[in-house]
Amino acid sequence: MDGATQSFCCTGCAAAAQWIRSAELGDYYSLRSAAGARVDVDLPDLTGWDREDLLAEHAFPVAGGLEITLLTDGMRCAACAWLIDRALQREHGVFDAGANAVTGRVRIGWDPSQIRLSQLLQRLAMLGYRPYLAGGAVHERERLQERRRWLLRLGIAGLGAMQTMMLSEALFLDFHHHMAWSTRDFFRWVTFLVCTPVVFYAGWPFLAGCWRELKQRYLGMDTLVASSTLLAYLASMVETLRGGAHVWYDAAAMFVFLLLGARVLEQRARGIASSQVDALARARPSLAVRERADGTRESVPLTSLQVGDVVCVAVGETAPADGALHDAHAVFEEALLTGESRPVDKSAGEPVYAGTICRETPARIGITQVGSGTRLSQLTRLVEQAQAHRPPIARLADRVGSLFVAALLAAAVLIYVGWRWYDPSRAFEVTLSLLVISCPCALSLAVPAALAATHGALARMGVLSLRPDGLEGLAKATDVVFDKTGTLTQVQPTLVDVQTFAGMNPDEAIAIAAALERDSRHPIAAAFAAVAVTHHATGIRLHEGQGLRGRVAEATWYLGHARFAADRPDDGQLWLGDGHQAFARFMLQERLRPEAREAAQALRQLGLRIHVASGDGESAVQRLASRLPVEQAHARQTSEDKLALVRGLQEKGSVVAMVGDGLNDAPVLAGADVSIAMGEGAALAQRAADMVLTAPSLMRIPAAVELARRTQRIIRQNFAWAVGYNLLALPLAITGQVTPALAALGMAVSSLIVTTNALRLMRLKASKVSS
Amino acid sequence: MIILLMLIPLSLMLLALAIGAFVWAVRKGQFDDMETPALDILRDDPVDRRAAKDRDHAG
Structure with a gap:
């Protein structure tokens, strides 16, 4: 190829490379920045994608044909997206194709009368990108709309805030009040005009969030944000109407813009993380191969399977439902359910569980349980229950925030009453300036700024953070529970000893x-x-x-x-x-991940207790425990046992972090205070977890704990600063000493300090990652 | 300062224009994928490449 000899790991990869050359898309190799995924030799059966009912749900009609959005794995960099794009557009009957490497989504618009979808997907699969169903056309559209809406808000906030600032500048620079009243009021009304959409359109998420929190009778972050924006805005409006000394429109607009920016950044980091996990969720058109009474076979949707049907499972496919084996012998890999990586031999009549993978030979199964009756569904339910009963970690931000808002409102009322009694003419003005100067801008910036910086740093480290409260749990964790197989050890066995005869x-x-x-x-x-x-x-x-x-x-x-x-x-x-006669006996053992020891030691140094909980036998677990600095090792644990173990620790007052990979770990991942799933593990486990490790390096766990703790520290510093500033300003405001310029300056400086402090998280992390 | 009465509405119109352009760009999906389109220009079109070679020979 190109005069150079290339070696391929399998015929699948070689075929893909050959096609890429012949299609003159060889530039893929010079554009890509990450090695491609391995291409399977056996292409999956894709005929299920042409079914009417599937297309009706997942594709929507556009001019000239249909359009569908799919998920695919194996897209590693922008060059993959480029390749998919070109490969699809070469096909006859495709009028629109687009791939997005960040979200792992592929959009195809095709004319069903000229080409079938399965043919297109065959091409993708041949190149190593297996198609999976996304969450349906409506859901996909909503996701895109949502993303665009946030971007619009941010853009409008940015442009509006800039313009508001320009106009306010003119008012600020009028030091000696030479400006005519009419000009000043003209400026104020124009600023009001520009500021209004920023506060009410761009800032709508905060206002809506505040309303939600108020309805639930609890004062949280959104209340803080919304009240400070509205305060600055409404106070300015009042001042504009009555021709008062100062307006703060610029503060309101800038504040919305900064907070929106922080929130969009944080959401982007988490959105990318969860769309990647989505891609791993691998929803396929759920079809099963059913055997008819006369021995012929048909493809049917999973939902139409009934107890008593006989289904055929090909090698490498998963069993569609629980059942009993009809063949004399078969091998199933039950790692998803039990965590045991070795395939299990089954003989006729033995139970086979949905979700287990058929190995070595095809098998026929007589179905005994379908849908929610299967063991898989029971585990899924256990996950949901565990998630619902997770002990709440009181969020620092909400606690401080609600205290602050309550204190501020009480102070405002007291001062208004006090001044009414002392000097009724100034009561309104003084109360207003108190509210503005102690406007909790810095306070409400304290958390989002730090979180945005941390989520970015985490993503660079290879830790995808899926849920917002995962970080706080990680910072407070006192115990770490590790699963064994696939987490501390690698799935493939290694040869440890040979005895010969x-x-x-x-x-x-x-x-x-x-x-x-x-x-x-x-x-x-x-x-x-x-x-x-x-x-x-x-x-x-x-x-x-x-x-x-x-x-x-x-x-x-x-x-x-x-x-x-x-x-x-x-x-x-x-x-x-x-x-x-025997000639040799090989001792095979699971291999400890190379960095497991180092990671365990690092975690210990951080003051965490380490536990191991495994579904394997006593001897295997003890052997592993002897090589790691662990506190306790538990053997023969089912999913329920593991969950009970975590609950027990939680009752003793520990905050438990769980690290696991299998489906059997999913309930305990959901039940622990914070959970981390391995990127190569089961999809359900990743759904249940707060964080997913994208690279299988355990060293990222201590690094993430350190980062989480530092984030917590920074947030506390930010709070201390913001509250301290307010305590300082309060007496001045109460005595009516605060000039408008001083209030504006104080607000800007304290917000700036808080943001800069949060940005340190990003810088420190970058140096650490590179080292 | 009468000039302000013209300049400020003018700036507001420019602002409206900028917002309009931004809304259009977002609606058209210009910001949906920030990475892949950047690669497109890095690759010469094979047909153009051949044409360019012919031109070089001729010149």
């Missing part, structure tokens, strides 16, 4: 096993992947659920269970033999 050389035994396993897609093969293959194996036959047989170096070898390979009682290890 009958004069076999260990290296020779490994070489023979590697040759046999080389082309097997079994998870165990990963253990031998690093071994250089010196032998050539021929005539490899897979004996389902038992092992492999093949000829290596003029001899027939059996690799698998002890009974299969060496005619001995099964002990769960991997044996190599000639069918009767």
Whole structure:
């Protein structure tokens, strides 16, 4: 290719590369900034995408055809989006195509009379981008509309605030009041005109939020923001009407703009995070293959499956419902449910659970439970319940905010009454200046500014933060509970020890096993992947659920269970033999993630207690616990046990952070005070978690804890400053000493200090990440 | 200061114009994807490339 030899990991990737060349889209390789995903050799069956009912729900008619928005995984950088865009536009019958690498979404407009959707998706799948259903056409449109609406608000706030500032400048610069009254009032009315849409259109989210909070009888952040904006705006209006000494329109407009900016930034960081998790949620057209009474097969939607139907599950597909196995033998990977990574052998009549993945051979299942009766649905319900019963962490911001608002309102009333008694003519003016100077601008900037900076820093670190209150929980955490498989350890096993018999050389035994396993897609093969293959194996036959047989170096070898390979009682290890005599025994073990130890130590240094809770047996858990500085290790834990463990810790007053990856961890992830899911883990686990690690490096957890704590510290500093400034200004305002210029200056300086302080979070983090 | 009576409405009109342009751009989806379009110009069109080569030979 281009005169250079390229090696491909599989025929799927090679085919994709060939097509890209032949279509003259080779620039993809020079544009991309991240390596592409691996392309599967077996393309998924996409005929389900042409179904009428699916298109009716997910596509909407536009001029010339239909339009649909899809999610895809494997889009890693803008070049992928570019490639998808070009590849689709080459197809006949496509009139519109667009891909967005940030959100992982692909938009296709096509003419159904010229080309079928499945053909287009086949092309995408061939390039390594598997299509998944997004949340429906209506939902997708709303998402885009929402994003645009926020952008509009921000833009209008920015332009309006700028203009308000310009006009106010003219008023400010009139130091000695030379300006004629009529000119001054003209300026004020124009400023009022410009400021109004900023406060009421751009600032609407705050006003609506305030109304919501008031209805729930609680004073929160939005109340603080809305009351300070409205205060500055309404006070200015009153002053304009009665020709008072000063107006504060600029403060109101700038304030809305700054807060909106902080909120849009924070939302963007979280929006990108959650749209990436959406992409991992992998909703597909839910189809199952049902066997009719006469043995023929048909594709049916999941919802039309009934108890008693027989469904066929292909290798690599997931079981659509709970059922009993009809075939004599099958292998299912139940990692999603149990956390156990090794596939489980099943014989006829044994239960098969929805969501488990069929391995090695296709299977037929007689359905016993559908829909909400399945084990999978039970777990999902458990997640929802756990989330609802999460102990609330009192939010610092809301506590300080509500105290402040209450105190301010009380002070205002007292002062008004006091001045009425002392000097009725100045009562209104003094109260107004008190309200303006102690306007909690800085206070309400304190949190959003810090959060916006932190979310950006977290995303750069590779931690996607999905829920707003995750950070606070992480900062307060006292205990960390780790799942074992897939979290502390890697999913693939490694070879730890070889025992040989009958004069076999260990290296020779490994070489023979590697040759046999080389082309097997079994998870165990990963253990031998690093071994250089010196032998050539021929005539490899897979004996389902038992092992492999093949000829290596003029001899027939059996690799698998002890009974299969060496005619001995099964002990769960991997044996190599000639069918009767044993030659070698391989000890396979899950491998600890390389950085697990370091991460655990770092967490300990941060003062956190570390627990391990695993579904595996006692010995495996103890072996792991002995290698890590853990407080307690719990073995044989079901999802419910893990949740009980976390609840127990919470009752003792601990704030628990949970780190897990599997579906079996999802309920406990939802129930813990703060939870982190691994990026390679189950989709439901990620949905239940507060944060998702995009790269499988555990070292990001202590880094994230540190960042969360620093954020908390900065927020507290900001609060201290904002409250301190107000305490200082209050006596001056009460005695009627505050000049308008002083009030404006104080407000601006305190807001500026708070924002700058929050920006430190970004700078410090950047240096840390690069180191 | 009578000139203000003209200048300020003028500035307001410019503001309205700016907001109008911004609203148009957002509605047309100009801000939906900030990364992919930037790559488009980095790639020459294959047809143009051939044409350019011909021109070079001719000149």
